[in-house]
Amino acid sequence: xxxxxxxxxxxxxxxxxxxxxxxxxxxGVPKIIFLEAxxxxxxxxxxxxxxxxxxxxxxxxxxxxxxxxxxxxIHENLFGRFIGNIINLCIVIYFIELNYSIIISYIxxxxxxxxxGIYEWVGTLALILITxxxxxxxxxxxxxxxxxxxxMTIWMIFIIYQPLSSIDYIRILPVLSSTPxxxxxxxxxxSYTMLGFETLFFIFPFIxxxxxxxxxxxxxxxxxxxxxLTITIISILYFSPKELEDSVWPLVSMISSVRFPFIERFxxxxxxxxxxxxxxxxxxxxxxxxxxxxxxxxxxxxxxIWVISLFIFVSSFFITKRVDNDIFIDKIGLIGFxxxxxxxxxxxxxxxxxxxxxxxxxxx
Amino acid sequence: MRKCxxxxxxxxxxxxxxxxxxxxxxxxxxxxxxxxxxxxxxxGTISLLQxxxxxxxxxxxxxxxxxSIKDIRQKLEQxxxxxxxxxxxxxxxxxxxxxxxxxxxYIKTMQRDSSIGSLTFLAIADSPxxxxxxxxxxxxxxxxxxxxxxxxxxxxxxxLINSNLHDFITDLYESGIDPxxxxxxxxxxxxxxxxxxxxxxxxxxxxxxPLLETLYIKLFTNHDSYLGDISISFPTExxxxxGIELMEKPVEDKIKMTLHPLVYHGEIDLINEEAINLNAxxxxxxxxxxxxxxxxxxxxxxxxxxxxxxxxNKNFLVLxxxxxxxxxxxIGIERKIKSIRKYSRLDEKEFSEVYSALxxxxxxxxxxxxxxxxx
Numbered sequence: 001x002x003x004x005x006x007x008x009x010x011x012x013x014x015x016x017x018x019x020x021x022x023x024x025x026x027x028g029v030p031k032i033i034f035l036e037a038x039x040x041x042x043x044x045x046x047x048x049x050x051x052x053x054x055x056x057x058x059x060x061x062x063x064x065x066x067x068x069x070x071x072x073x074i075h076e077n078l079f080g081r082f083i084g085n086i087i088n089l090c091i092v093i094y095f096i097e098l099n100y101s102i103i104i105s106y107i108x109x110x111x112x113x114x115x116x117g118i119y120e121w122v123g124t125l126a127l128i129l130i131t132x133x134x135x136x137x138x139x140x141x142x143x144x145x146x147x148x149x150x151x152m153t154i155w156m157i158f159i160i161y162q163p164l165s166s167i168d169y170i171r172i173l174p175v176l177s178s179t180p181x182x183x184x185x186x187x188x189x190x191s192y193t194m195l196g197f198e199t200l201f202f203i204f205p206f207i208x209x210x211x212x213x214x215x216x217x218x219x220x221x222x223x224x225x226x227x228x229l230t231i232t233i234i235s236i237l238y239f240s241p242k243e244l245e246d247s248v249w250p251l252v253s254m255i256s257s258v259r260f261p262f263i264e265r266f267x268x269x270x271x272x273x274x275x276x277x278x279x280x281x282x283x284x285x286x287x288x289x290x291x292x293x294x295x296x297x298x299x300x301x302x303x304x305i306w307v308i309s310l311f312i313f314v315s316s317f318f319i320t321k322r323v324d325n326d327i328f329i330d331k332i333g334l335i336g337f338x339x340x341x342x343x344x345x346x347x348x349x350x351x352x353x354x355x356x357x358x359x360x361x362x363x364x
Numbered sequence: 365m366r367k368c369x370x371x372x373x374x375x376x377x378x379x380x381x382x383x384x385x386x387x388x389x390x391x392x393x394x395x396x397x398x399x400x401x402x403x404x405x406x407x408g409t410i411s412l413l414q415x416x417x418x419x420x421x422x423x424x425x426x427x428x429x430x431x432s433i434k435d436i437r438q439k440l441e442q443x444x445x446x447x448x449x450x451x452x453x454x455x456x457x458x459x460x461x462x463x464x465x466x467x468x469x470y471i472k473t474m475q476r477d478s479s480i481g482s483l484t485f486l487a488i489a490d491s492p493x494x495x496x497x498x499x500x501x502x503x504x505x506x507x508x509x510x511x512x513x514x515x516x517x518x519x520x521x522x523x524l525i526n527s528n529l530h531d532f533i534t535d536l537y538e539s540g541i542d543p544x545x546x547x548x549x550x551x552x553x554x555x556x557x558x559x560x561x562x563x564x565x566x567x568x569x570x571x572x573x574p575l576l577e578t579l580y581i582k583l584f585t586n587h588d589s590y591l592g593d594i595s596i597s598f599p600t601e602x603x604x605x606x607g608i609e610l611m612e613k614p615v616e617d618k619i620k621m622t623l624h625p626l627v628y629h630g631e632i633d634l635i636n637e638e639a640i641n642l643n644a645x646x647x648x649x650x651x652x653x654x655x656x657x658x659x660x661x662x663x664x665x666x667x668x669x670x671x672x673x674x675x676x677n678k679n680f681l682v683l684x685x686x687x688x689x690x691x692x693x694x695i696g697i698e699r700k701i702k703s704i705r706k707y708s709r710l711d712e713k714e715f716s717e718v719y720s721a722l723x724x725x726x727x728x729x730x731x732x733x734x735x736x737x738x739x
Contacts, residue, residue, distance in 0.1 A: 129372060133370070170699055170700060173703035173704075174703060174708050243533055243534055256481055257482045257483055
């Protein structure tokens with residue numbers, strides 16, 4: 001059992017889950033869902049939100065049945081050391097790739113909007129080093145990062161006020177013009193942005209008041225959904241369909257029509273500030289993957305952090321093109337979808353069924 | 365260890381700037397003019413602001429020929445010791461030939477370049493080069509700023525419909541509404557001025573209307589700006605028929621009125637499959653009546669409102685028919701129709717059948733709120 005000083009209050013879970021959901025995805029999500037579900041993209045987001053809300057309940061009930069263990073330990077208990085660790089390794093690799101995808105997509109964004117000419121590896125190195133610095137500080141530092149990042153960036157939602165003056169309500173009509181198929185495809189494609197609630201599996205042991213956790217995680221998830229919904233609806237109203245399909249980061253394009261008397265091009269500032277938005281994502285994914293490495297290979301977590309970071313840094317020399325990035329991020333979204341949208345349901349049933357089978361075999 | 369890490373972070377972060385941009389070395393482009401001089405040969409003119417303390421002149425105009433926008437830019441770089449940047453670009457001028465050929469490829473280039481802000485104005489000009497090289501103005505140090513201020517004022521306070529890059533692209537790509545752009549003219553001895561509004565069908569310019577007539581379009585497309593003054597004139601008999609007493613004998617047989625709009629609101633109303641009402645309400649204050657008459661009773665007020673409404677509706681109907689004959693739809697009637705579920709899946713051809721058979725009925729309501737300091 002962990003010592004008491006390393007535990008955190010339940011309300012902090014709100015910040016952890018919310019900040020790990022919001023990241024690079026939100027910049028492009030209106031376009032990605034729009035490509036599938038057209039004008040009804042916002043319905044996809046609501047459906048996706050309902051599903052995630054259900055998953056959160058599922059995850060919390062899985063964790064409650066396992067008395068404060070994290071997912072790695074649950075796997076080992078459930079499937080034995082060997083098979084459990086194979087699954088754990090997959091999860092570790094997923095989080096490393098997630099971390100990498102966040103880094104490359106942010107660097108691509110920064111290079112397109114104003115930092116033209118720097119090498120990708122320089123940006124990667126800078127991001128990795130600050131991430132290492134934060135994660136070496138331990139879990140409480142990461143929670144602090146999430147908390148601060150939330151308050152330092154949430155005000156950016158108010159800059160949407162300016163584009164509001166040139167929106168047109170007609171663009172969203174008629175409602176429900178897409179087929180159910182298209183809307184469900186939209187739900188599927190929103191996975192990369194929605195992911196982040198899976199951190200619950202790993203932060204659970206650190207929470208003091210475990211009873212309150214469910215409330216705060218639901219709050220965090222619905223806060224994210226409302227934020228995404230607002231941004232998607234405004235994007236649909238603000239851009240014409242083809243324009244939205246054309247732009248890579250609709251949110252940035254929208255911010256680029258914001259002009260203050262004291263700052264001409266606000267998007268440059270917003271993109272620099274976006275580092276604060278992705279910072280919790282980077283910290284959490286590095287933390288979770290290094291925790292997995294510690295669990296599987298019995299390495300010190302510190303060493304795990306360095307090994308993973310080195311791995312990410314070296315990889316950054318290989319994927320630097322726009323097309324490659326797109327494919328890579330799509331793949332991560334796909335894996336994330338199966339791993340965290342589908343797999344928890346199975347896990348829940350396995351955990352529910354396993355004791356029954358065992359008690360039966362004992363009786364006979 | 366920790367201190368080392370912080371130090372390395374600092375070094376790496378400051379190393380992120382690829383090359384320095386010193387303001388004295390920048391040539392800040394504020395306006396770019398592009399004209400077609402031959403098949404596949406363009407001429408670009410650019411006005412640069414320069415912050416060099418040694419030089420007296422703050423702006424300089426240069427032009428070059430090339431086969432594309434970015435090719436011209438590259439050739440312009442050969443003609444200046446400053447580094448041309450487009451972060452402060454305020455206006456893009458195109459000549460009419462380009463507009464008639466189709467705008468899409470140029471717009472795509474502008475969109476692709478992240479350093480061009482989406483609030484850059486677009487305009488059409490007879491000869492962009494002579495406009496940029498015009499020196500008949502005193503307010504601003506250079507042409508880019510002058511034209512920008514001109515458009516900005518007109519868009520916020522007067523008749524001009526939003527015509528920046530974002531609005532243009534949005535209307536261009538949206539099926540169901542066509543964009544408009546201001547036309548700038550240049551005459552000897554005067555500063556450039558807005559002479560009209562260009563109408564587009566798809567991305568090609570098909571015609572133009574006077575600036576003051578865009579009032580009717582702006583009623584329906586812009587919601588958060590003001591309108592300029594509306595001038596109307598009508599025969600004196602109209603007033604007499606309604607039974608309003610004139611105070612003085614008219615010199616001419618026409619009455620001229622100028623109204624200052626206070627608040628406006630427009631809405632396209634689809635009544636049935638064959639008819640569309642274009643409802644708008646404008647609250648006005650009267651700023652000029654020639655010859656003057658009193659409007660102190662409620663009765664005469666209502667009568668005057670009716671007269672003004674009739675005049676405006678008449679003019680609006682003429683404009684609507686003109687727009688329809690040019691096959692352009694800057695008001696967004698098609699978009700409104702397509703927002704109804706029944707029509708949402710119409711394609712272009714089917715729609716043009718529906719559109720040409722439509723009865724368009726302008727229905728402007730005028731409310732005289734004030735009449736100035738006298739009755």
